[in-house]
Amino acid sequence: MKHSYLALVIASVLSATVLVGCDNKEDAAAGENAQQQMPPAVVNVQTVSFDTVPQVQTFSGRTAAYQTADVRPQVSGVIDEVLFREGSNVKKGQPLYRINTDNYTTSVASGQAAVAQAQANRQTAIANNANAKAELASRQASLAQAINDFQRLKGLVEIDAISKQQYDQAQTQVRTAQAALESARAAVGQTEASIRSAEAGIKTAQSNLDASALDLNRTIVRAPLTGRSDRSSVTAGTLVNASQSEPLVTISRLDPIYVDISQSSSELLQLRQQIAEGKAQAGMNSVELVLEDGSVYPVRGKLALSEAKVDQSTGAVTLRAIFPNPNNVLLPGMYVSARLTQSVIPNAALVPQSAVMRTPKGDSQVYIVDENNQIQVRPVTINGTYDGQWVVTDGLSSGDKLVVIGGSKVKPEQEVVVKPLENANGASATPTAKTPQQAAKTVADDTSEQDTATTTN
Known part of the structure; x- marks a missing residue:
């Protein structure tokens, strides 16, 4: 009985093994068939x-800015007014600051007076020159008269028609007239020098006036280029100097x-x-x-x-x-x-x-x-x-x-x-x-x- 049961178990196990082996072979064959039937991969090419x-x-x-300008004052003084809005666009030549003009206005007036005085000095020198030339002409006429008189008396003294004393006096008059003529010529030269000096004085006074007028004009600080302004470093009432290193404002x-x-x-x-x-x-x-x-x-x-x-x-x-x-x-x-x-x-x-x-x-x-x-x-x-x-x-x-x-x-x-x-x-x-x-x-x-x-x- 026991041998019959054992034989039955062995037979069951062998049957199961055969069935599993058949299933595996069928699966492998199905995989190979599926692979053979799978279409080729598709790729997109260029x-x-x-x-x-x-x-x-x-x-x-x-x-970086195309152009940059640091604006500094060219004259010294107190800022009276800031004439632009910080951060705004400004145009070349636009007024930015106004510096107090009292000292510079006085300098201009003084320069104008100096020019007028120099011009008056020139007119005086011209008048003196005219007088000196008139005096020179008079001295030339006196010399000519003295020479004529001397020549006339020279013939008379040879025949003893006049005294030797008269002849000597006539000769002295010629020499005196010559000296007076030289003096008149020197006076003319002196007056001409006075005219040239007066003209030089006019140029000097005019140059000083121009400098004073330029300083007065520079009391208005203007934009050197067109661009955008930065923050102003000064306000009204600030004392600024022509030689200061800090700019008033930068324009870009x-x-x-x-x-x-x-x-x-x-x-x-x-x-x-x-x-x-x-x-x-x-x-x-x-x-x-x-x-x-x-x-x-x-x-x-x-x-x-x-x-x-x-x-x-x-x-x-x-x-x-x-x-x-x-x-x-x-x-x-x-x-x-x-x-x-x-x-x-x-x-x-x-x-x-x-x-x-x-x-x-x-x-x-x-x-x-x-x-x-x-x-x-x-x-x-x-x-x-x-x-x-x-x-x-x-x-x-x-x-x-x-x-x-x-x-x-x-x-x-x-x-x-x-x-x-x-x-x-x-x-x-x-x-x-x-x-x-x-x-x-x-x-x-x-x-x-x-x-x-x-x-x-």
């Missing part, structure tokens, strides 16, 4: 094309405005080497500005200069761009980011970022679909980004089918179904880069539209 791609670099920078011209950009000297050297080796071409001087809040400044600027020296403390070169600022949106000292196209790369491809993968070593690679619709791996060289896409300079060929979507679900040598990449509008995506000429035309068109909008406003 046809690779090459063009000239701008290298857009982003640099940090700060805004904000339209246009400068943006000072810092670029490391190593980056600049690398760029110049690329251009020299033919790997890149010189770019454009157009600059785009990104403000602190992330918004893009609506007007493009132009690169104005690049300093010819490197800052020893930072190892950077300063680039200066100039931007229109009609609405005073940009203020001095603002932190900004500047996008500058310093060079362009010929024969480069723009690749969407989703198409590029990184290896564990950090190298870049992409998937390409070959002529057999199989996935192939291509290592690529990336040189920055442009318009949100990678700039590929090596590793791709024109016409390659680049996997953009679906690369995460395939592997090398796998057969796939290829579909062209479509954008949001349903058209095939064919991204192309702008050439320098196209980019320059775009900038020119944007600038023209901005100028038109400004004129309309």
Whole structure:
């Protein structure tokens, strides 16, 4: 009885084992059939094309006023009145401060009196000169008469018609007349010197008067340029000095405005080497500005200069761009980011970022679909980004089918179904880069539209 029960148990176990084995074989076969029936993976591809791609670099920078003037007094005195509103826009020549004029008005009046006195002295000298010339003429006539008398008496004394005493007296009269003539000539010269002295006195007095009038005019402190004023450092009643170092107020011209950009000297050297080796071409001087809040400044600027020296403390070169600022949106000292196209790369491809993968070593690679619709791996060289896409300079060929979507679900040598990449509008995506000429035309068109909008406003 016991042997019969044992045999029954063994038979049951063997039957169960056979049934399980059959089930496993059926499941494996079903899996193989399902795998054979699974359709190939679908990937979206983009046809690779090459063009000239701008290298857009982003640099940090700060805004600086186009012109800045520290206003200081040119005369000393007490401020009677502040003639402008702090923080307002002022125009060149606009009165800003009025300094007390009492001392300067007195100086002007004194100078006017000095000029009048000098002019009177000149008139007196002219009159004296006229009298001296009249006296000279009289002395000349007296000398001529004395000479005639002497000549007449000279013949008479030879025949003893007159006494020797009369002859000597006539000779003395000639000598006296000659001396008087010389004296008259000296008097004329003296009066002429007096005239010249009086004229010099007039010029001196007039110069002093002009200086006093200039000081009086300088009691009105005017704006040296058009711009926005800062806070005033003085109020009415403050004593100011012509030699003081502290400015009364600072005026800054904000339209246009400068943006000072810092670029490391190593980056600049690398760029110049690329251009020299033919790997890149010189770019454009157009600059785009990104403000602190992330918004893009609506007007493009132009690169104005690049300093010819490197800052020893930072190892950077300063680039200066100039931007229109009609609405005073940009203020001095603002932190900004500047996008500058310093060079362009010929024969480069723009690749969407989703198409590029990184290896564990950090190298870049992409998937390409070959002529057999199989996935192939291509290592690529990336040189920055442009318009949100990678700039590929090596590793791709024109016409390659680049996997953009679906690369995460395939592997090398796998057969796939290829579909062209479509954008949001349903058209095939064919991204192309702008050439320098196209980019320059775009900038020119944007600038023209901005100028038109400004004129309309």
